[in-house]
Amino acid sequence: MTALGFLYPGHSAEDDYPRIEQLLGSDIRVDLVHTDIGEDAHRADALREMGSAERLAAGVEGLRLSGAETVVWACTSGSFVHGWDGAQEQVRNLARVAGMPASSTSFAFVHAARELGVRRVAVGATYPDDVAALFTEFLRAGGLEVTGMRSSGIVTAAEVGTWGEEDVLTLARAADADAAGAEAVLLPDTALHTAAHISLLEKALSKPVLTANQVTVWEGLRLADRRVNAPRLGILFTREPLVQV
Known part of the structure; x- marks a missing residue:
C-alpha cells in the first residue's frame, strides 16, 4: 500500500x-x-x-x-x-x-507536461486575468511556451466548485481555440471538478488535457x-x- x-x-x-x-x-x-x-x-x-x-x-x-x-x-x-x-x-x-x-x-503541471513531452500549452483558467497571468509566468519559468490563455474571471473557489461538465468543456475548448499549435490544454484550479470529465475533454480536443x-x-x-x-x-x-x- x-x-x-x-x-x-x-x-x-x-x-x-x-x-x-x-x-x-x-x-x-x-x-x-x-x-x-x-x-x-x-x-x-x-x-x-x-x-x-x-x-x-x-x-x-x-x-x-x-x-x-x-x-x-x-x-x-x-x-x-x-x-x-x-x-x-x-x-x-x-x-x-x-x-x-x-x-x-x-x-505538478510542469512535471506532467515534461512527462508527456509537450512544450507548447494552452491555459484555461477560472481565475481573473491578473491571477491567470501569474500562472502563465510560472509555466514559462518552468520552460513551457504558453501559446494562449483564456480566463473566466471567477473570484471565489466556492463558485468554481459549482461548475459542471459543460462549463469545464466550454472553458477547455475556448482555451484551445485561442492557442495556435498547443500540444496540451491545462486547467489550473483544484476547486474545479474535473476527475469525471478527463476522458471527455481529451476526446473533444484530441490532445492531452491536464487538470489540477x-x-x-x-x-x-x-x-x-x-x-x-x-x-x-x-x-x-x-x-x-x-x-x-
Missing part, C-alpha cells in the same frame, strides 16, 4: 480525490487534510496568505498520523502566486516540516516513485516514462 498525502484548501472539489483513488484501481491510498483557506478570493494577497508556511504546517500533523509517504500542496494559485523561486521555497519548507518528499500543484486535481495526484505518485495505468484519468496516466538521454 502506498499512502499519498494532500493538503487541500477549504471545501470545493475535494470529492475529486476519492474518485481518483477509485479510478487508480490499485494499492494506492489518497489521504486528504483540509487547510484553512482564510479569505476565499482569487486575489494575489489572499492567495499568498492561503499558502503561507503557518497554514500548511497546521495540516501536516494529520498527514503524518495517516501514514502518508509524500505530501502535495493541492493548490495551484496558492503556489504559483509566490513565483517560481518562492514556490520552490514553499515546498522545501513543507518537506522539512513534514519530513517527507513534498511538491505542489503548480510544479489529476496532476496533483500524479505528482504524489511521482514523489513515491509509483506508476499506475489508469486510462480514465487521461493520457498522463497511460504513458510510459520518457527515456532521458
Whole structure:
C-alpha cells in the first residue's frame, strides 16, 4: 500500500480525490487534510496568505498520523502566486516540516507536461486575468511556451466548485481555440471538478488535457516513485516514462 498525502484548501472539489483513488484501481491510498483557506478570493494577497508556511504546517500533523509517504500542496494559485523561486521555497519548507518528499500543484503541471513531452500549452483558467497571468509566468519559468490563455474571471473557489461538465468543456475548448499549435490544454484550479470529465475533454480536443486535481495526484505518485495505468484519468496516466538521454 502506498499512502499519498494532500493538503487541500477549504471545501470545493475535494470529492475529486476519492474518485481518483477509485479510478487508480490499485494499492494506492489518497489521504486528504483540509487547510484553512482564510479569505476565499482569487486575489494575489489572499492567495499568498492561503499558502503561507503557518497554514500548511497546521495540516501536516494529520498527514503524518495517516501514514502518508509524500505530501502535495493541492493548490495551484496558492503556489504559483509566490513565483517560481518562492514556490520552490514553499515546498522545501513543507518537506522539512513534514519530513517527507513534498511538491505542489503548480510544479505538478510542469512535471506532467515534461512527462508527456509537450512544450507548447494552452491555459484555461477560472481565475481573473491578473491571477491567470501569474500562472502563465510560472509555466514559462518552468520552460513551457504558453501559446494562449483564456480566463473566466471567477473570484471565489466556492463558485468554481459549482461548475459542471459543460462549463469545464466550454472553458477547455475556448482555451484551445485561442492557442495556435498547443500540444496540451491545462486547467489550473483544484476547486474545479474535473476527475469525471478527463476522458471527455481529451476526446473533444484530441490532445492531452491536464487538470489540477489529476496532476496533483500524479505528482504524489511521482514523489513515491509509483506508476499506475489508469486510462480514465487521461493520457498522463497511460504513458510510459520518457527515456532521458
